[in-house]
Amino acid sequence: MTDYYAIIATLIVIGGFIIHAYRVKSIKRAAGNQVSDLKNKHENDLNQAEDERNHLLDALGDAFIIVDSEANIRFANAMARELFSGRELVGRKVREAFLDPRLAEALLQCLETGEPVQQRVVLPQQTSPLGDLETRGMNAWLIDAAQLTDSSSIDKRDTRVVIRDITSEYQLEQIRKDFVANASHELRTPLAIISGYLENLLDGGMLEDQEMSKRFLSVMQKHAERISRIVEEMLVISKLESGESSAIKIEPFKIHSCINDVLERLESVIQNQQALVSVNMRQDNLILNGDRFYWTQVLFNLIENALKQNPFKDLKIEVGAEEVDKYVRIWVSDNGVGIPSADLPHIFRRFYRVEKHHSQMEIKGTGLGLSIVKRAIEAHQGTITVSSTPGRETKFLMTIPKERV
Numbered sequence: 152m153t154d155y156y157a158i159i160a161t162l163i164v165i166g167g168f169i170i171h172a173y174r175v176k177s178i179k180r181a182a183g184n185q186v187s188d189l190k191n192k193h194e195n196d197l198n199q200a201e202d203e204r205n206h207l208l209d210a211l212g213d214a215f216i217i218v219d220s221e222a223n224i225r226f227a228n229a230m231a232r233e234l235f236s237g238r239e240l241v242g243r244k245v246r247e248a249f250l251d252p253r254l255a256e257a258l259l260q261c262l263e264t265g266e267p268v269q270q271r272v273v274l275p276q277q278t279s280p281l282g283d284l285e286t287r288g289m290n291a292w293l294i295d296a297a298q299l300t301d302s303s304s305i306d307k308r309d310t311r312v313v314i315r316d317i318t319s320e321y322q323l324e325q326i327r328k329d330f331v332a333n334a335s336h337e338l339r340t341p342l343a344i345i346s347g348y349l350e351n352l353l354d355g356g357m358l359e360d361q362e363m364s365k366r367f368l369s370v371m372q373k374h375a376e377r378i379s380r381i382v383e384e385m386l387v388i389s390k391l392e393s394g395e396s397s398a399i400k401i402e403p404f405k406i407h408s409c410i411n412d413v414l415e416r417l418e419s420v421i422q423n424q425q426a427l428v429s430v431n432m433r434q435d436n437l438i439l440n441g442d443r444f445y446w447t448q449v450l451f452n453l454i455e456n457a458l459k460q461n462p463f464k465d466l467k468i469e470v471g472a473e474e475v476d477k478y479v480r481i482w483v484s485d486n487g488v489g490i491p492s493a494d495l496p497h498i499f500r501r502f503y504r505v506e507k508h509h510s511q512m513e514i515k516g517t518g519l520g521l522s523i524v525k526r527a528i529e530a531h532q533g534t535i536t537v538s539s540t541p542g543r544e545t546k547f548l549m550t551i552p553k554e555r556v
Contacts, residue, residue: 208226208228209228209229209230211228211230212230213230213313213314213315213316214227214228214230214231214233214234214235214280214313214314214315215227215228215230215231215311215312215313215314216228216231216240216311216312216314217299217309217310217311217312218245218258218262218309218310218312219309219310220262220308220309220310222244222245222246222255222258222259222262223242223243223244223245224240224241224242224243224244224245224248225241225309226241227240227241231314234280234281234314234316235248235249235280235282236281236282236284238282245258245259249280250278250279250280250282251272251274251278251279251280253272253274254272254274254280254292254294254314256270256272256294257269257270257272257294257295257296257312258294258296258310258312260296261296261297261298261310262310265298265308267295267296267297267298268294268295268296268297269293269294269295269296270293270294271291271292271293271294271317271321272291272292272293272294273289273290273291273321274289274290274291274292275288275289276288276289276290280292280314287318287322289318289321289322289325290316290318290321291316291317291318291320291321291322292314292315292316292317292318293313293314293315293317294312294313294314295312295313295314295315296310296311296312296313297310297311298310298311299311334381334385337381338378338381338382341374341375341377341378342374342378344370344371344374345371345374345375348367348368348370348371349371351367352364352367352368381519385519387448387523399441399442399445399530399531400442400444401440401441401442402440402441402442402443403438403439403440404438404439404441404443404446405435405436405437405438405439406432406437406438406439406446406472406479406481407430407432407435407436407437407472409439409443409446409447409450410430410450410470410472411430412447413447413450413451413454414428414430414454414470416451417451417454417455417458420455420458421458424458424462424463424464424466425464425465426458426464426465426466426467426468427465427466427467427468428454428467428468428469428470429467429468429469429470430469430470430471431469431470431471431472432471432472432473433473434473434474437472437473437474437479439472439479439481439551440553440554441531441551442530442531445527445530445531446527448523448524448527449523449524449527449528449549450470450481450483452520452521452523452524453483453524453547454468454470454483455520456520456521457483457485457487457545460487460488461485461487461488466485466486466487467485467486468483468484468485469482469483469484469485470482470483471484474553477552477553477554478550478551478552478553479550479551479552479553480548480549480550480551481548481549481551482546482547482548482549483546483547484544484545484546484547485544485545486542486543486544487545488541488542489539489540489541489542489543489544489545490537490539490541490545491539491541492539495537495539498521498537499521499522499524499525499535500522524547528549528551531551532551532552533549533550533551533552534549534550535547535548535549535550536548
């Protein structure tokens, strides 16, 4: 019996060990599953957080890049990928990814010193980050680089780089600089002439010679009128570009009536030049919604320009207007000497003149008329194009929406 009970006791002990081992194994399996679940959840949370971060960075309007301490690109948002379209960014060295090394200078300086760096970079069209898509000529970029403070190691911190396209601001700045320089030059010339003639009149008894004095005063008057017109046209351009163009007075008016007013103002010039000006309108009561003051300026400048650039008899000028779908088309054309193809892209620039080899004794135009024309039309949400076949036809065509958006 003693052996029987010993065997029973041994079996019970063995059974207890088996049950304990099973429970321990079950507990370990459950713990392992929990750890695996926690690990999977942690990875999912990390992936979700990374996706959310990438989504937010992709929504930025500027190119955003993260590089490591070795200048390898680790991340590039949607704008960066679009900016460097056609080139792989992630995994590449910064100097390899950027076409022009000047784009990388600010970033490399930040990597070297650890200090934030902001730098404006102006590039020629050939080395723009946009590559072959760049059509704006000289382009400008703001490079803003700084180390990320939440990196795990001070020695191996990541650096974020923001690349912002500031070409519009740069070009506007250049336009303003050119405008000031050109305006100063344009005003200096007539002022110097007036000053010179005044000295001659006041010295040497020139006032006693009435005929000579009259001739001097006539020249001075012409140049004074030129100064007055330059100032007036500069003020018009300034008003159009200062934001006041959005407050132009939009009222319906008859285009035919506006054309007639302009032709009356230019009547003496037209008669002296024996030019033939015709008005081509199928609808005499055609209405345009716009600021009549600016449209008078537009038509006056275009017609006067045709007369000045073609100072010969029998010049034919046509002014026309028609309604096409939701737009009104207005044009001014002439059969004069035309505009060389090389000059066509530049004629709307301020102070730009097409050389026609006219007499040096003539008072030149201000070079602002066509610039005013373009900006006045743009203020009316319209467009202007020009085509020219020298000796046959030069045509300025304006297209304006009937209703403003």
